[in-house]
Amino acid sequence: MRILVVDDSTTMRRILINTLKGAGVTEVDEACDGQQAVDAVTATQYGLVLMDWNMPNLLGIEALKAIRALGNTVPVIMVTTEAEKGRVLEALKAGASNYIIKPFTPAVIMEKVNAVLGKSGASIAVKA
Amino acid sequence: MKVEYINPFVESVYDLFTTMLGCEAKRGDISMTRKNDPPSQSVVAIIGLSGSVCGCVTMVFPARTAIHVAHRLLGCQIDELNQDVMDAVSEMINIVAGGAKAKLNGDQDKPANLSLPTVIQGADYKIQHPSWSVWLDIPFESQLGPFNLCVSIETDHARKGIAS
Numbered sequence: 001m002r003i004l005v006v007d008d009s010t011t012m013r014r015i016l017i018n019t020l021k022g023a024g025v026t027e028v029d030e031a032c033d034g035q036q037a038v039d040a041v042t043a044t045q046y047g048l049v050l051m052d053w054n055m056p057n058l059l060g061i062e063a064l065k066a067i068r069a070l071g072n073t074v075p076v077i078m079v080t081t082e083a084e085k086g087r088v089l090e091a092l093k094a095g096a097s098n099y100i101i102k103p104f105t106p107a108v109i110m111e112k113v114n115a116v117l118g119k120s121g122a123s124i125a126v127k128a
Numbered sequence: 129m130k131v132e133y134i135n136p137f138v139e140s141v142y143d144l145f146t147t148m149l150g151c152e153a154k155r156g157d158i159s160m161t162r163k164n165d166p167p168s169q170s171v172v173a174i175i176g177l178s179g180s181v182c183g184c185v186t187m188v189f190p191a192r193t194a195i196h197v198a199h200r201l202l203g204c205q206i207d208e209l210n211q212d213v214m215d216a217v218s219e220m221i222n223i224v225a226g227g228a229k230a231k232l233n234g235d236q237d238k239p240a241n242l243s244l245p246t247v248i249q250g251a252d253y254k255i256q257h258p259s260w261s262v263w264l265d266i267p268f269e270s271q272l273g274p275f276n277l278c279v280s281i282e283t284d285h286a287r288k289g290i291a292s
Contacts, residue, residue, distance in 0.1 A: 008244070009222070011215040014202055015148075054222070054242055081226020084239040102223045103147040 001117075002027040002044070006037040006060065007052040007079070012102075016050055016079065019106040020113075034058030038066045046074050048117060050109075051096075053080035053087070061091060068095040075116045079104070133232065134158060134264050137185065137279050140227035144220060145270060149200050156267035161257075161278065169251045170194075171213065173221035176243035181232045183281030185225045186255070189217055193273030200272060209249055218245040224277070232281075 003025055005016045013030045020028050029044070031037045035058040037051060049067075053060040064076050075097040080087075083101045091099055097116045100108060138155055145153040169191040176184050189197065191209055198216035199206045206212055222245050229240045255278075257263050263280045 009215060009219040011198075011201055011212070011219040018203060054244065056244060081223050081242070082239065083227060083230030084233055086239050102226065103144045105147055 001025060001047040002029065004029050004031060004037065004040055004044075004046045004049045006031045006034070006040075006049060006055070006063070008032050008055040009052070012052065012079075016109065019109050022106065023110050023113075034060055034063030034066075037063045038070075041067055041072055041074055042070065048113065049074055049076045050079050050113075051076050053078060053082045053091075061094060064091065064094050064096060075119075077112055077116055079109075133281055134266060134279060136228035136231035137224060137277060138266060139231065140224040141268060141277060143227060144223050148223075149197065149270075149272065151200075151271040153268045153270040156269065159265050161263045161265045169209070170249075171209065171217050172248045172255065173217040173245055174248070175221045175225045175245045177225060177229055177240050177281060178243070179240035181229050181240035181281055183279070185221060185228075185281070186278045187217065187221050187224065188255075188276040188278065190273060190275070193270075193275050196272040214247045214249065218247050221245050 003020055005013050005020070005028060007013045007016070013032070017028050017030065029040060031040050033055045037049065037060070038058070041049065051060040051064060058066070060078060060080065064078070067074065067076065076095065077098045077100060078091045078096045079100045079102065081102045088099050098112045100112055141153050145151055171189045171191065171194040173187045174184065194213050194217055195206050195209065197220065198213040201216050202212060222242065225242055229242065233240055257280065261280045263278050266277045268275050268277065
């Protein structure tokens with residue numbers, strides 16, 4: 001299982017990567033804006049993408065739309081401070097698989113990751 | 129600017145500390161301010177809001193608090209003000225402002241927008257606000273050290289003269 005973490009904040013990328021690696025995920029790539037995310041999913045087959053919303057160059061929501069426009073069905077979970085209902089609906093309509101609002105606990109991240117992966121027949125066994 | 133606008137920001141600070149920093153933050157007395165003299169060797173994170181909620185939010189951390197916060201967020205040893213610390217406080221202001229704007233904004237069709245955060249670090253500077261702006265300053269105490277949150281915002285409702 002290879003996962004792409006997309007966030008312009010180095011801190012948030014490290015928090016998410018630490019959470020995923022703590023749960024046993026060994027292959028995690030990172031991108032720091034929406035355009036890098038589109039380029040990465042075009043070049044590499046990922047099992048999951050964790051995507052921030054507010055980023056320079058290309059917003060996460062626009063990156064999600066671009067990924068879907070390419071016909072790519074990789075599951076994408078938005079991980080963002082954008083908490084308004086309108087934002088959540090916009091993301092789901094654009095093809096997001098789930099939505100996590102910052103701040104979060106590691107348990108919430110793994111719960112939603114496994115919920116999304118479970119739909120595609122995969123999952124990550126959370127280490128005790 | 130109404131004092132009650134402050135509550136969503138205070139709640140966001142509480143949420144951030146209990147969820148991602150593993151400790152509580154306690155608010156002190158709110159005061160109005162037109163200028164701040166930051167503590168020596170401090171880190172200031174600034175973010176703007178535009179749209180239905182517009183204004184500016186800052187968090188002012190003494191150096192030791194900023195270092196402790198970054199250490200707790202990243203789970204690694206940090207002994208000085210470095211890029212990790214700047215990135216950490218930048219993400220903190222992003223989370224605090226994002227959570228607050230959602231609460232202030234309700235379920236409006238057009239959510240407010242956040243700017244990308246800016247961080248200033250130094251020992252000899254002042255933060256001056258435009259004379260017409262009203263800033264509320266909220267001191268906090270936490271296990272990781274003291275810090276201040278300063279907020280100056282208005283909402284669509286207030287601008288249209290509707291009580292919110």
